[in-house]
Amino acid sequence: MWRPVRWVGSIGLAFGLSGSVAHAMACMTPELRASVAAVYRQAYEGFLDGALAAMRELADRSPDCPILQAYWSDLLQWQLLNRWIHEDVRRDVEEAFQTATDRVIRQARKRRPDRVHDPEEAFAYAAAYLLRAQWYGFLERWWSVVEPLRRGKAWLDRAYELDPRRPEVQYYMGVYLYVLDRSSWVFHVLRWLLAIPGGDRARAWGLLEQALSRPGPLQGEMRVVATGFLQYEGRWLEALDQLRQIRTDYPENPFFHFWEGLFYERVAVDYERAFQVYQAIWERARSGADPRYNRWVAFQARYRMGYAAYKLFRFHDAEQYFRDVLAMNDRDPPWVIPWTYLALGNLYRDWGRFDQARDAYSRVLQLPPVVDARARASAALREDYTVPYWQVYPRYVQGRVRLAERSIAEGCAYFERWRSTADDPVARLGLGECSLARGDTTAALQHFQAAVSLAGGPGMSWAQAKAALYLGMLYEASARDKARQYYTQVRAYPQVPWDIAQAAAFRKARLEHVGGAGEVHTAP
Incomplete structure (x- = not known):
């Protein structure tokens, strides 16, 4: 209503x-x-x-x-x-x-x-x-x-x-x-x-x-x-204060525990902290020591762990977590299985495994209709993977997966090779993230500034928006006005993914509310 x-x-x-x-x-x-x-x-x-x-x-x-x-x-x-x-x-x-x-x-x-x-x-x-x-x-x-x-x-x-x-x-x-x-x-x-x-x-x-x-x-x-x-009004820092008090007052309530993870995932867009919350819920549910953390709580925690790992480019882990949910095969509540196949489809799509993505989306159409799962799967099956975005983004994902799952050196080498053939915003974004992984914020700053300055080809505006988000994070400590400008700039790019826009809005609100610099963490 x-x-x-x-x-x-x-x-x-x-x-x-x-x-x-x-x-x-x-x-x-x-x-x-x-x-x-x-x-x-x-x-x-x-x-x-x-x-x-x-x-x-x-x-x-x-x-x-x-x-x-x-x-x-x-x-x-x-x-x-x-x-x-x-x-x-x-x-x-x-x-x-x-x-x-x-x-x-x-x-x-x-x-x-x-x-x-x-x-x-x-x-x-x-x-x-x-x-x-x-x-x-x-x-x-x-x-x-x-x-x-x-x-x-x-x-x-x-x-x-x-x-x-x-x-x-x-x-x-x-x-x-x-x-x-x-x-x-x-x-x-x-x-x-x-x-x-x-x-x-x-x-x-x-x-x-x-x-x-x-x-x-x-x-x-x-x-x-x-x-x-x-939270509904966008008064996020006030909401977080209240949520922390709720968790303090009722630390054993699994719903409030989940809410904490969802806040970090959907509002703060801090997927690492969200993953840690979901992992704690999962481990508690798997131990069987507390009846409140039951089977339903377990598979929902596993699903959310999969989503957070996917957003952190730990794609092999995410794939396994989603497969764990499917293996549990609990069809009640009925949304769990269709939405897990949707999540798998999105993961394979971003990974460039388009045939596996289509297979996962097709599985959704074979299941009972719930919420808008079938509509989303049908739209995904009509996706044109020949457009510039889908020629660029899966290549970026390949580098980020190397950086997240294998080694910093391997991820950085991937983006250096990319830059040697095409010095574009996506290559510079990846190199900036490699520099952050190495702890070199000076080099990261230079790469992100290059990313927003270079002429972006078709399907690259998201990379410039993400680079602007990182620049906002890096400038929070030394030049708050610049940080605000970069957070505002994020929304100026066309077709900005929702989580990049939300991350910029939250960081800007946090800067106004708290007044101090926040942690620089992996952007969505």
């Missing part, structure tokens, strides 16, 4: 767990509140199945207690939005989620917001409706979103009116205002046509910051959601 909802949805949006209660619901005793807090802590630590079972037991004991049903609904949705869940389990969880939200909504339909004077009761009704709206949104069932969203907002307004300082109400209101402000154009049209109250991003951040500033059981959940929003 909304991109920010997908961000938060992949983590599970926990709208619940009152930290401070001005007017207690009759069904919630101090002992029960302590039990709920313990269950949420269990979920934050990564024992979601156990937390679900414990919360269901509490909810089934008191089916007429709306706030308990809201808590149960919330934890069930964490599981629904968990991409690692088996499909047969997902069906059971979805049925339980509908049951839990129905229990609350049936009570809410007998009440009117202006007749309810308990903020926790109003909050429970809001939570049930809005959790259901979020789930429909995740499924992109647009019209189904409308009624629970409208009713949920009415109950949320009532809860806020009764107690505007309650952290969970501030948090929930902040998320509503943020998501509605950032929703897709489709939902903006629906909202306008149906007079659904809109969002307010500035007010949303104020509410989220107030809620996050108060101690209580919801601290972890608020930090997770705020981190997702910060």
Whole structure:
């Protein structure tokens, strides 16, 4: 439905767990509140199945207690939005989620917001409706979103009116205002046509910051959601600060562990650090010592290790990691096998092994359709490998693989031979990377400057963009203005690969946020 909802949805949006209660619901005793807090802590630590079972037991004991049903609904949705869940389990969880939200909504339909004077009761009704709206949104069932969203907002307004300082109400209101402000154009049209109250991003951040500033059981959940929003907005260094706190608070949760790796991979574009995180997850899962690091975690870690190794030009390692995932042959969740064949196809394509690439892409078309895997494979099979880019890039890859897997001397000799026949941006880029591998930053600087200055032939603009990225890294310590200029220059080249552009944007943002030089590492 909304991109920010997908961000938060992949983590599970926990709208619940009152930290401070001005007017207690009759069904919630101090002992029960302590039990709920313990269950949420269990979920934050990564024992979601156990937390679900414990919360269901509490909810089934008191089916007429709306706030308990809201808590149960919330934890069930964490599981629904968990991409690692088996499909047969997902069906059971979805049925339980509908049951839990129905229990609350049936009570809410007998009440009117202006007749309810308990903020926790109003909050429970809001939570049930809005959790259901979020789930429909995740499924992109647009019209189904409308009624629970409208009713949920009415109950949320009532809860806020009764107690505007309650952290969970501030948090929930902040998320509503943020998501509605950032929703897709489709939902903006629906909202306008149906007079659904809109969002307010500035007010949303104020509410989220107030809620996050108060101690209580919801601290972890608020930090997770705020981190997702910060990352979505491009406030990457702030997001990283929050993510580090999450990892400190819940170091044994495998999802947060993965999130750390994904941040380094997709945001910071630091594939070496990402690989190290995934390798740690893989080794922990393979040891079998922690049930949270299970088989599903293992093969996803292996897949991500393959992707990071591919980006680091350790192609033989990457090929083996992808083959390991295929050998596990676990077809649930169903996206794993098709996306692994896609990754193998991309690796063989970049390696210049076009027949093997076509074979891998063709395997995707033989598998059940998932997400856009078939569309991507079909597009790849139509790729024209006679265009200049595909005549140049695989040759560069051959040199980088030598540099990464064999020896610095062999990689450098390869690019020296290239330069002897054609002194072009790609040869100079490779020589600059060889110089970095040798620790000679002066020579690296000269080669990268030559790469951006030489006239690039067809299919070489990516090499000049990458050289500009390296120049930005090298100038961070001595000439920050120059570094910024080079990072800006990266986007000026045509058809810049996304990860080179993202690396430049992140490094520039880091320079502004931190003010000091960062480490010079292998560019994508």
